[in-house]
Amino acid sequence: MTAKLRVQNVYKVFGDAPQEALTRLEKGESKEQIFSETGLTVGVQDASFDVEEGEIFVVMGLSGSGKSTLVRMLNGLIPPTSGHILIDDDDVANCTPEQLREIRRQKITMVFQHFALFPHKTVADNAGYGLRIKGVNPKERRERAVKALGQVGLAAHADSFPSELSGGMQQRVGLARGLATDPQILLMDEPFGALDPLIRREMQDELIVLQRQLKKTIIFITHDLNEALILGDKIAIMKDGQFVQVGTAQEIVSNPADDYVAAFVADIDRGRVFTADDVSNEPAPVKLGQDTAQDAMRSMEELNRNALYVVDGDQVAGVVTYRDLAGAGDQPQDLADAMVTEYPTADGDAQLHELYAAASSGLPIAVTDENNKLVGVVEPEAVFAQLSGEESAAPEPPNAPDETGATKPGAA
Amino acid sequence: MSPADLLTIPFDDWVNFLVRDILVPNFRPFFRAIQVPITGVLNALDAFFAFVPMLITTAVFALLAWRYVGRGMAIFTVVGFFFIDMIELWPETMTTLSMIITSVLFCTVIGVPIGILVARGDRAWKIVRPILDVMQTVPSFVYLVPIVMLFGVGMAPGIIATIIFALPPIIRLTNLGIRNVRGDLIEAAEAFGSTTWQMLWEVQFPLALRTIMAGLNQTLMLALSMVVIAALIGAGGLGLVVNTGLGRLDVGGATAGGVGIVILAIVLDRITQGLGEDNGVATMSLRQTFLSLFRRGSSTVGETKKAG
Numbered sequence: 001m002t003a004k005l006r007v008q009n010v011y012k013v014f015g016d017a018p019q020e021a022l023t024r025l026e027k028g029e030s031k032e033q034i035f036s037e038t039g040l041t042v043g044v045q046d047a048s049f050d051v052e053e054g055e056i057f058v059v060m061g062l063s064g065s066g067k068s069t070l071v072r073m074l075n076g077l078i079p080p081t082s083g084h085i086l087i088d089d090d091d092v093a094n095c096t097p098e099q100l101r102e103i104r105r106q107k108i109t110m111v112f113q114h115f116a117l118f119p120h121k122t123v124a125d126n127a128g129y130g131l132r133i134k135g136v137n138p139k140e141r142r143e144r145a146v147k148a149l150g151q152v153g154l155a156a157h158a159d160s161f162p163s164e165l166s167g168g169m170q171q172r173v174g175l176a177r178g179l180a181t182d183p184q185i186l187l188m189d190e191p192f193g194a195l196d197p198l199i200r201r202e203m204q205d206e207l208i209v210l211q212r213q214l215k216k217t218i219i220f221i222t223h224d225l226n227e228a229l230i231l232g233d234k235i236a237i238m239k240d241g242q243f244v245q246v247g248t249a250q251e252i253v254s255n256p257a258d259d260y261v262a263a264f265v266a267d268i269d270r271g272r273v274f275t276a277d278d279v280s281n282e283p284a285p286v287k288l289g290q291d292t293a294q295d296a297m298r299s300m301e302e303l304n305r306n307a308l309y310v311v312d313g314d315q316v317a318g319v320v321t322y323r324d325l326a327g328a329g330d331q332p333q334d335l336a337d338a339m340v341t342e343y344p345t346a347d348g349d350a351q352l353h354e355l356y357a358a359a360s361s362g363l364p365i366a367v368t369d370e371n372n373k374l375v376g377v378v379e380p381e382a383v384f385a386q387l388s389g390e391e392s393a394a395p396e397p398p399n400a401p402d403e404t405g406a407t408k409p410g411a412a
Numbered sequence: 413m414s415p416a417d418l419l420t421i422p423f424d425d426w427v428n429f430l431v432r433d434i435l436v437p438n439f440r441p442f443f444r445a446i447q448v449p450i451t452g453v454l455n456a457l458d459a460f461f462a463f464v465p466m467l468i469t470t471a472v473f474a475l476l477a478w479r480y481v482g483r484g485m486a487i488f489t490v491v492g493f494f495f496i497d498m499i500e501l502w503p504e505t506m507t508t509l510s511m512i513i514t515s516v517l518f519c520t521v522i523g524v525p526i527g528i529l530v531a532r533g534d535r536a537w538k539i540v541r542p543i544l545d546v547m548q549t550v551p552s553f554v555y556l557v558p559i560v561m562l563f564g565v566g567m568a569p570g571i572i573a574t575i576i577f578a579l580p581p582i583i584r585l586t587n588l589g590i591r592n593v594r595g596d597l598i599e600a601a602e603a604f605g606s607t608t609w610q611m612l613w614e615v616q617f618p619l620a621l622r623t624i625m626a627g628l629n630q631t632l633m634l635a636l637s638m639v640v641i642a643a644l645i646g647a648g649g650l651g652l653v654v655n656t657g658l659g660r661l662d663v664g665g666a667t668a669g670g671v672g673i674v675i676l677a678i679v680l681d682r683i684t685q686g687l688g689e690d691n692g693v694a695t696m697s698l699r700q701t702f703l704s705l706f707r708r709g710s711s712t713v714g715e716t717k718k719a720g
Contacts, residue, residue, distance in 0.1 A: 075603055105605035116600035120618045130604040132614070181604070 003050035004217040005057075005074070005185060010047045010083030010093070012069050012241075015040035018081045031240055043069040044241045047083075051234075053184075054215040058232030060222050060264075066241035067221045071187050074219060075108045076100045087185065105134050109178040113190040115170045117162040123149065123173050124158035130181035148180035149173070151210060168199040175207075179214070188220045192227065204230055225264045229253065229273045237261050249273045270387050271353030276346045279386050280367045280376030285311040286320070288335055293325045296335060305379070307364050310339050314373045316366055319343040348375060352383055359383040431558050440562065447568040450514060454567055457510035466502050470494070473679060480686030485679075492675035501653060501672045508639055508649035509676065511567065515574040515635040520628060523579050527586020527624070528612065537587065544580040552577050552641050560645050570647025578634035585627025589620030625688030632684055636677045650676070 013021040021040040024033075031042045044066040051057040061067040072078040074085055076092045085092040090103055109130060117126050125132075128145030136144070149155045152172035162170055171191055178186050192200040204227060211218065222228050228235045229249040236246045237260075245257035253273050256262035284303055286296045288310050296308055300322050307321040318339035325338050344358030344365045358365045359380035367376035435443075461469065470493040478486035496505050530537040556573060563569035593616050601615045617624075643651030650672045657666025 072599075077599055077603060101605045101607065103605075104603060110600070110603040112596055112600055114596055116594075116596040118597060118600075118615060118619075129601075129614070133601075133604050133606050133610055177604075187603075 002053060004053040004055075004087070005051040005219070006084070006086040007047055007049050007074070008084040008086070010070075010073060010085060011045055011081045012043040012066070012073060012078065013040050013081045014043055022082060042241055043078075044073070044080075047241075047243060049236060049243070049246060051185075051217055051219060053217050055233045056211060056218040056220055056231050058220045058222060058228040058235045059238055060225055060228040060232075060235060061238030062223055065238045067223075067238050068189055069241075070238070071110075071189050071219060071221050074185075074187055075104055075110060077110075105130065105181070107183055108185040108187065109181055109183040110187040110189065111171070111174045111178045111191045113193050115162070115167075115174045115194070117170055117173055117177075119162055121161075122158065123154065123160050123162060123165070126162060126173055127158075127176040127180050129177055134181065144182075145176070145180050148176040151179060151214075152176045152206070166199075167195050168203060171195060171203065179216075183216070185217045185219065188218060190221050190223065193223065200227070207231065226269050226272065229268060237264070250278060269353070271356070272351050274352045274386050275348065276350045276352070276355060276365065276367050276378050277348040277376065279352070279382040280348070280378045281382075283309060283311075283367075283374045283377050285309045285316075285374055286335060288312040288317050288339075291335065293320075293335055293338060296320055297322060297325050305364070305377075309343070309364070309366055309374055309377060310335055311374055314371065316343075316345070316368060316372060316374045317341070319363055319366070321363070346378065352386060355383050431561060435558075436561055443562040447563060447572070450518065450571050451568045453517060454510055454514045454571060457513055458507060461506035461510055462503065466493070466497055469506070473683070476683050477679065477686075481682045485682050485686075489679050492679060496672050496675060499668050499672070501650065501668060504648070504650050504653055504669070505672050505676060508651065508673070511571055511574070511639070511642070511647060511649060512632065512635050512676075512680070515571050515578055515638075516628065516632050518571070518575050519579050519582050519631045519635070522575070523582035523627070523631070524586050524624065527583045527627075528590055528617075530583070531587045531590035531616075540583065544583060547576060548580045552638065556641070556645055565646035567647050569645050570642030570651075573645065574635050574638040574642050574647075577638050578631045581630035581634065582624070582627040585630065586620065586624050589623030589627075590616050592623065593619045622688055625684065629681065629684040629688060632680055633677065636673060636680070639673055 011022060011025070015021065015038070017038075018040060020038055021034050021042055024038070025042065025045060031045070034040055034042060047070055049057070059067045059070060069078055073080045074092065076095075080093045083093055087103060087107055090099065092100065092103060095103070118129065121129070124142060124145045127148050128136075128141040131141040131144055146155055146158050149158055149172075152175050154169060154172050154176065157165060157169065157173075162173060165173065171194075174191065178188075192203050195203060208231065220228075220231055222231075225237075229252070232249060234246065234248060235252055237244045237252065237257075239260055245252060245261050247255075250273065252261065253265050253268065253270065256265045284299065284305075286299065286308050289312075291299075296310075300306065300308055306323070307319050309319050310317045317336075318341040320335055320338050320340070324340070340363070343363055344355075344361050345368050346355055346358060346365050348367050348369065355365060355378065359378075362380065364380065365378040365383075366374055367378055369375050470490060473493065474486045474489045477489045496502055526540065530540045552573060555576060559569050559573050563572060597615055597619070598611065601611045606614065639647075639649065639651040640654050641651070643649065643655045650669045653669030653672070654666050657663070657669060
């Protein structure tokens, strides 16, 4: 993959003589010091990052952290004081107004926090605004606008006015407007910040679904770390105009760079950060028609597990528990008889919060790929260990199964 | 003891010198030329209203009043216009109407672009604002004399005086309307690559239209209030009727002219206000507004509180 957007050492200083602030920053003076001595406000200092094509890059920070300034520099709404912002090979930070306009028309669009829909235009005209600006003829404009509205589930409202729609719907129009020109890069400035929590959750899920088909390069601004973790392929945490940490959701949650990040991480919803893959073990299946019940029991004892999956060739056939095998006594037993064919499964990228129900069944969860091939096993304890933030992602060793076959998972 | 003991300034002589010895001899052709478009528009309108029968004009105004204000205003328009006709002031009223429309038209053509221009830059606004203050505070009698010297007497100079008097509100309110367009909408328009013109036409102007219409209404009212004063320098119409009555101490004649002006003022004010509020629904494009003039019935007007 290639970097679609490269941001290199970007600074933004608000005030009359910004260069002075830059030299002072170089000398290592702090933002506050510069402000009190010169009256210049440092909005963003030394931001550098690359965003790969098709990636969602989330910038998370509290108000005043410079995140809105940063995103507005990416499409030139705010000109940076110094640095480079490269979209493909065009430098947004150093180009003529005409070039900038062309880049905005062809490559990069924006979704705004308070929707910023034009109240005097219909939903379709709002969605088609970028096309109108580009000079697309009315018929095609309408078609493409309605298609974009269809992507966000609003095609039926094309002829309404924005004021007739709810907040969530208005932001869908905002999103459709951003998508209608088929840009490569979509900037989203706290797009769900003004929505109710429930609607926000819904919109986040929809954005994820939409992104799977569209594969846009998205720069997403938020003040909500949960949102950042849910959406971001990569996340930058911003404070006082600087990046504190850049990494994947898992990296940030498991290794906060400093106390500031750690404080945020402390109250996030871990169930939405980690996936089944993060907590799964190697499957170590027993093979149907090949391994015996004794083989299975031996292997469970070795691996310290209560149950193992049975595979038939590549496919998952069922699950056998130590209790069932032990309870059957000593006679050699076919695995197929002891096997339970109702077992919990999950995708590797399923989030932990989706596994709660499966985990409470007491059986390990089979992690399968799209061909129903077993790629891992998640012990219920591992799910809850990860949720509670215990450091080891590996499952706690369950109690060794005793003679009566009483096992711990049932209590989980 | 006062400063005047030490030094007196012959300010009046300076102004006299400026107007009489510089402007009048050197720029008279220029000022005459300014009148040409005004006279053209005025004569066309005057001829038009003289040609259209009184009943048809009344019907059109009544329909507009009905469409944009309500039934009560339509009835008022009919009764009022019939009254004007029956006190035998219809031709004078139409002359006044032509003058008003001409003044407002020129005020719009001059004022809206200036308003847009000053909305774009604080420096321009800093220059224009004191000029507008002066235009609004200098008593109109003060500039009647130089206007007569530069333009002569007649209808056109009367309209020029009216334009000077009535221009400020539309500039101010256009400026205000454009400046009050929400910042995030401007940002959105910019983020999609709008040019300055596209921004103006697609976003700023339509959203400022309601405020601009309020300015138009104010300008119209000021123009009406200048009718009598403009008649002093030879503009005809109802103002002349009032002045004549005044000169002859003919209370009845002056009152008749005054009543005519008031009726015309009420009708024009309510209709333009209704127009402005119709736009205020913020749903109509300029084209739709225009079309709606011809589409009756299911309008958003309904029960307008300001109906006369």
